[in-house]
Amino acid sequence: MSNQIKQQTYKKMQTVLSELPWYVEEYINHKTRKLSAASLLNYCHDYKIFFNWMISESLWDGQLKDIPLDRLEKLTVLEVDGFLNFLHYQLNNKEITVNRKLSALKSLFNYLQNIAETQELTSYINRNVMAKMEFNELKDSMETKANKMEGKILLGEEYEKFRAFIAYDYGELNKDNKKIYNFYKFNQERDTAIVSLILGSGLRLSELVNLDMDDIDFSKYSARVIRKGNKEQYVYFSQIAMNDLQEYLAIRATKYQVDKNNKALFISAPMGPKGKSRRLTARSVENLVGKYATAFGKPSLSVHKLRHSFATRYHSEINDVPKLRRQLGHSSIQTTMIYTHIRNDDLKSAVDKMDMPKDE
The missing domain is CATH 1.10.443.10 (Intergrase catalytic core)
Structure with a gap:
């Protein structure tokens, strides 16, 4: 990827990040040296879909940007299953796409629980619902x-x-x-x-x-x-x-x-x-x-x-x-x-x- 395209992708990512909670931007900055700008932009889009879904399902009454960490900590397996079903049946995402978006969420939640620290050296969240979620089993296509x-x-x-x-x-x-x-x-x-x-x-x-x-x-x-x-x-x-x-x-x-x-x-x-x-x-x-x-x-x-x-x-x-x-x-x-x-x-x-x- 050329420097010009990288810069354009980075600007798009910053635009999407401006709409997301602060801890997402912190996580993206943590991953900047490890993942490509294109991958990080996809992550941002995936998170935006997830947080918008939370609001549409009345799991948060407020602005997307203001969804707090303690609300993520209280998400249930049943609620996340509802999001995955939403991706599959309403957005018509293929199983491999659902897996990719779940992987992005797992990575974010793992950062919040096991990597990020408060000033008191405690984790951002103590309960990680995404760790309980399993990926879809993918059946190989004939070509694969x-x-x-x-x-x-x-x-x-x-x-x-x-x-x-x-x-x-x-x-x-x-x-x-x-x-x-x-x-x-x-x-x-x-x-x-x-x-x-x-x-x-x-x-x-x-x-x-x-x-x-x-x-x-x-x-x-x-x-x-x-x-x-x-x-x-x-x-x-x-x-x-x-x-x-x-x-x-x-x-x-x-x-x-x-x-x-x-x-x-x-x-x-x-x-x-x-x-x-x-x-x-x-x-x-x-x-x-x-x-x-x-x-x-x-x-x-x-x-x-x-x-x-x-x-x-x-x-x-x-x-x-x-x-x-x-x-x-x-x-x-x-x-x-x-x-x-x-x-x-x-x-x-x-x-x-x-x-x-x-x-x-």
């Missing part, structure tokens, strides 16, 4: 949720890079650690197939670990899953996921010493004295994804974030929300709509190209 998610999922080239990291690069990274390397090589095909299937279908963790061999339809590139509400559905997956799955199935029976009666698709390494293989657990899948995500440099990645990664890419390439909703098994389309707010790198690249000079 999407922005929070954006840094925690795979976008653009990261999508294939993460799959390739599990299929090849993790081994190269740890080839000097024999224990880690051998464990990775043993589960290389299985782990690649697991991550590839999630990235290529958007399956939930519970759906993935409950898959049986018979649930895979190799001709239609689909998997039979039981979704929430005990609903049966066939979910399609990608060609890459199919290739990785077939590589895993080629070694599944022999490498994992699978009993013929064990129909689980994904199997754990033989454990226990008898070396018996079992269905891979949800916790095991979470752990292996976490291990690879940390080594990849995105420790916030999880199975659920891989599902989000699939949904984001699907929307950017297909742009069909109803189909995406069915693929993900969402009961409400509102849940699916979050992916329309994520700024995928591929989309950004396309938009960036619009600004490039074109040949005449």
